[in-house]
Amino acid sequence: MTEALNGRSVIVTGAGRGIGAAMAKAMAAAGGRLTIADIDGSTAEAVAAEIRADGGKAIAVEADVTSRAAVQAMIAAAVAAHGRLDVIFNNAGIAQTRPFLAITEEDWRRVMDVNGLGVLIGMQEAVKQFQSQGKDATGFGGRIVNTASIAGKQGYEPLAHYCASKFGVVALTQAAARAFGKDGISANCICPGVVATEMWKVIDKGFKDEGLTGRDGEAFETFSAGILLGRPSAADDLAGVAVFLASPASDYMTGQSLVVDGGMVFV
Ligand SMILES: NC(=O)c1ccc[n+]([C@@H]2O[C@H](COP(=O)([O-])OP(=O)(O)OC[C@H]3O[C@@H](n4cnc5c(N)ncnc54)[C@H](O)[C@@H]3O)[C@@H](O)[C@H]2O)c1
Secondary structure, three states: OOOOOOOOEEEEOOOOOHHHHHHHHHHHHOOOEEEEEEOOHHHHHHHHHHHHHOOOEEEEEEOOOOOHHHHHHHHHHHHHHHOOOOEEEEOOOOOOOOOHHHOOHHHHHHHHHHHHHHHHHHHHHHHHHHHHHOOOOOOOOEEEEEEOOHHHOOOOHHHHHHHHHHHHHHHHHHHHHHHHHHHOEEEEEEEEOOEOOHHHHHHHHHHHHOOOOOOOOHHHHHHHOOOOOOOOEOHHHHHHHHHHHHOHHHOOOOOOEEEEOOOOOOO
16 A cells, blocks of 8 residues: 655644644655654654654754744755755644743744744745646645644734744735645644643743642643543544645645634634
8 A cells, every 4th residue: 555645745843743743754654755754853853763763764953943944944955855845834832831921022023933934934944845846747836734733723811922923824824825825835734722732831831830720730631621522632643644644645735724623712
């Protein structure tokens, strides 16, 4: 049987841990040739080594997604190792818990820089590479997959600037779908819910530090309480949709946001 990704060359940013690492491992197991990128090069290398130890194909690149030069070098490294670029997952992101009235200009710029500008740069540089390659015989010209969030579909009070950045990711995805469909380039995003990663530890600690909760884990439990499927998400819950969105099975889909949250937000 042909593997789902059919040898596609895939970059995942923020893939040194958490959701990015889980998606990258699943795509490598499905026959993808991976470029594991992270601002922390040592974690990226560890994930790439794990994929290679399991018989998969992966290289690691240290790259800060807010640096255009670093993103260009990341794409060049992927092309040098795998011959071309087929899919980019702009997944790197940061979160911060801050009551609405306390958000400072510096808070806003920091979150927007990584979650907004970082995604824009990743999309722009990938599209340049896709356009230089052109379309294949099936009309496929490249694929963008961005990690947005349920926070890109709904505003949550002590995460207002984070939510604004994720609504921005949805908007960038839709705009790119309209801009580059003629080139056979599609753009979609994934909207995870409450995922047990280091990021949620940061969010949870923020709730406690801001006096919004009284103990560790309380915010995570409160946000998870109403999930229809009865539990918070693990990073691996995003693996299947990542493989689908990287594979030829979704080639006719563009401009869409796939909410994978166990049943929290209906949009
Ligand atoms: N955890 C959740 O509940 C949740 C829910 C919805 C969406 N998301 C989104 O999923 C994505 C991954 O989140 P996660 O939970 O795995 O977080 P995480 O903090 O566990 O991992 C994020 C990774 O991104 C890297 N990173 C941070 N800034 C970077 C930069 N400037 N350049 C390159 N890499 C950078 C970090 O080093 C880290 O390895 C983020 O975009 C996040 O906003 C997370």
